[in-house]
Each structure stands twice: as structure tokens, then as C-alpha cells.
Amino acid sequence: MSNPKSFPQRVQFCAGNLAERGEDAISGLIDLTSQRLIRFATAITRNQHDGEDAVQAVLIKIGSKPTMLQQTDNPWAYLLKMTRNEALLIARQKKPWSSFGNLCDLLVQRRVDEVEREEIYRAIWTALRRLPTSQSEIVVLKIWEGMTFAEIADILSLSPSTAASRYRYAMAKLTTLLRAKVGDLDHV
Amino acid sequence: MYENDFDRERVGGIRDWEHEEFDQLDLEQWIKASGDYIQPGSEVRPRVIEAVRLRGERRRAWPPILRLAALMLFAMVPLSMVGHWVGRRVPQGVSAAEIQYRAQQRAASTGMTLDWALSGVVHEWRRPLNESSLPEINRERK
Numbered sequence: 001m002s003n004p005k006s007f008p009q010r011v012q013f014c015a016g017n018l019a020e021r022g023e024d025a026i027s028g029l030i031d032l033t034s035q036r037l038i039r040f041a042t043a044i045t046r047n048q049h050d051g052e053d054a055v056q057a058v059l060i061k062i063g064s065k066p067t068m069l070q071q072t073d074n075p076w077a078y079l080l081k082m083t084r085n086e087a088l089l090i091a092r093q094k095k096p097w098s099s100f101g102n103l104c105d106l107l108v109q110r111r112v113d114e115v116e117r118e119e120i121y122r123a124i125w126t127a128l129r130r131l132p133t134s135q136s137e138i139v140v141l142k143i144w145e146g147m148t149f150a151e152i153a154d155i156l157s158l159s160p161s162t163a164a165s166r167y168r169y170a171m172a173k174l175t176t177l178l179r180a181k182v183g184d185l186d187h188v
Numbered sequence: 189m190y191e192n193d194f195d196r197e198r199v200g201g202i203r204d205w206e207h208e209e210f211d212q213l214d215l216e217q218w219i220k221a222s223g224d225y226i227q228p229g230s231e232v233r234p235r236v237i238e239a240v241r242l243r244g245e246r247r248r249a250w251p252p253i254l255r256l257a258a259l260m261l262f263a264m265v266p267l268s269m270v271g272h273w274v275g276r277r278v279p280q281g282v283s284a285a286e287i288q289y290r291a292q293q294r295a296a297s298t299g300m301t302l303d304w305a306l307s308g309v310v311h312e313w314r315r316p317l318n319e320s321s322l323p324e325i326n327r328e329r330k
Contacts (some may be wrong), residue, residue: 017223022244023241023244026236026237026240027233030233030237031233035224035228038226038228042226049229052229052232055237056232059240060236060239060240062242063236063243064240064243064244077299117221120218121221121222121225122225124218124219124222125222128219143219143220143223144215144223171215174215174219177307178215185228
């Protein structure tokens with residue numbers, strides 16, 4: 001555990017620190033996980049501000065009970081589960097967002113070498129928001145978190161085959177949506 | 189030109205895309221690349237740290253209050269026992285009317301004045317109490 005490599009191992013290391021040092025170690029966990037948790041929560045809530053609210057609620061709970069995360073078998077999966085529950089709770093309380101194409105809630109970073117890719121990224125985020133939550137969350141966990149269908153199934157309380165089939169449907173829909181977008185880009 | 193193989197693959201993906209050779213692998217690579225497009229708001233970190241700190245302070249403030257409450261609860265038991273014991277030692281009440289009546293009876297039967305009869309009645313009423321509650325003093329007096 002002295003030199004953790006994979007992301008889940010690094011989260012486990014942070015959870016150990018948190019249990020040992022108490023709430024003072026929460027900043028390490030925030031720095032490590034907040035970006036990933038926020039993009040996951042944002043994919044569920046379809047709004048970054050709501051996603052951030054969900055992540056804040058989760059991290060505050062974790063910080064208030066520093067040993068809670070260490071007691072779990074897989075702290076990273078546990079954090080994702082907590083974030084999903086909070087995000088779903090917030091999403092249920094909000095009105096469905098009528099404009100999926102509106103990404104003005106997103107706080108983005110524009111690297112100089114990625115300016116030309118920004119339109120594609122925006123198209124991808126817009127397309128993700130057009131998917132049902134049950135599909136978009138699987139895309140996030142599969143592609144951004146690099147999880148297997150078995151791991152995804154554990155977090156979402158599904159069977160691995162259901163997770164795999166939802167992923168296939170999601171990718172088929174995204175392919176259709178993004179091909180059209182690329183066609184638009186070609187005319188610009 | 190490219191930072192790594194993945195960047196090279198991504199740009200390769202865009203070329204395929206433009207030539208309508210867009211497949212799922214390319215799409216996955218593009219989605220993966222777009223994951224870092226958004227970043228957390230600057231307020232998230234300080235808000236979480238502040239909220240955790242406040243909760244910690246509140247939690248630490250509770251134990252002294254709880255200890256005091258527990259101490260008071262435990263103190264109630266011996267205090268109530270002492271109160272009960274003292275209550276049994278306190279003289280049973282005699283009404284002023286009864287004292288007055290006894291004094292009148294004594295004055296009538298012995299021929300002494302009412303004030304001396306009253307004094308005698310009060311003295312007799314208090315004597316058994318003194319003997320039972322202050323045995324050491326009574327012994328010295330004897």
C-alpha cells in the first residue's frame with residue numbers, strides 16, 4: 001500500500017489516511033476524486049451544479065465519518081454508489097431539463113491544443129445528455145472509469161449482461177447522434 | 189507531435205470519422221478524451237472542507253454536554269435516596285389547631301395559664317424528635 005498504482009488503490013490509500021488522521025485528510029480525497037465524481041454525477045443529473053451538490057453531500061458525509069470508507073471492501077466503488085444515490089435523489093427533485101443541447105452549466109477547461117476538439121467534446125456531452133440515465137451512467141463507468149461490466153453491475157445493482165446490453169444500446173445511439181454532428185461540422 | 193499513442197489514436201479517429209469510417213472503438217476513444225473536458229467548480233473544495241470542519245467542531249462540542257447530562261442522571265439516584273431518608277426523619281406535621289386544642293385541654297385540667305400550657309405541649313411534641321434524630325446531643329445533655 002506504500003506506492004498505490006491504480007486509481008481504486010489510490011482511493012483506498014486515501015481512505016486509510018482519512019481513517020488514521022481524521023477529517024484533516026479529506027482534502028486529499030477531494031483532490032483525488034472530485035473531478036471523476038462530478039462528471040459521473042453530472043451525467044446523471046444532466047447539470048453540473050446539481051452534480052457538484054451531490055458530490056459535496058457525499059464528501060461531507062465521508063469527512064464527517066472518517067472511518068466509514070475504510071471499512072468497505074472497495075472504497076472507490078462505494079464512493080461511486082453513494083454519489084449515484086445522491087445524484088438520483090437530486091435529479092428526482094428537479095424538473096427534467098428541457099434543453100439537452102444547453103451545456104452552459106458545464107465548467108470546462110480549454111487547453112490550447114484542444115481548441116479544435118472542443119466542438120466534438122461538446123457534441124459528446126450533448127449526446128450523453130440525450131441518453132436515458134440508465135444508459136449514460138454505464139457509458140461513464142465503462143469508458144471514463146474503465147470498469148468491467150461485472151464491476152459496473154455491482155455498483156448499479158444489475159446483472160452484468162444487463163449492463164452490457166445497455167452499454168451496446170447506448171453506444172449505438174451515440175454513434176447515430178455523433179455521426180450527424182460530424183456531418184454538420186464538415187459543412188462549417 | 190503527440191503526447192502518447194492515445195493522442196495519435198484520437199487524431200486517427202477523427203480522420204476516420206471524417207471519412208465515415210467511424211466505428212465504436214473511435215467513439216469510445218473520443219468519449220474517453222471528453223471526460224477531462226469538464227472540471228469541478230472552484231467552490232467545491234473549500235465548501236466541503238468548511239462543512240466537514242464545522243461538523244467536526246459540533247461533534248467535539250457534544251461529549252462534555254453528554255458527560256454533564258450523564259453525571260446529573262447518576263446524581264439523581266443518590267440524591268433521591270437521601271431525600272427519601274430525610275423525608276422520613278422530618279417530623280410529622282401537627283396542625284396549629286391541634287396544638288391549640290391540646291394546650292387548652294392541659295390548661296383546663298391543670299389550672300395553668302394557656303401560654304405555659306402551650307409551651308409544655310410544644311416541648312412534649314418536639315422531645316421525641318430530638319431524642320431520635322440527635323442521639324449524641326441528647327446523650328450529652330443527660
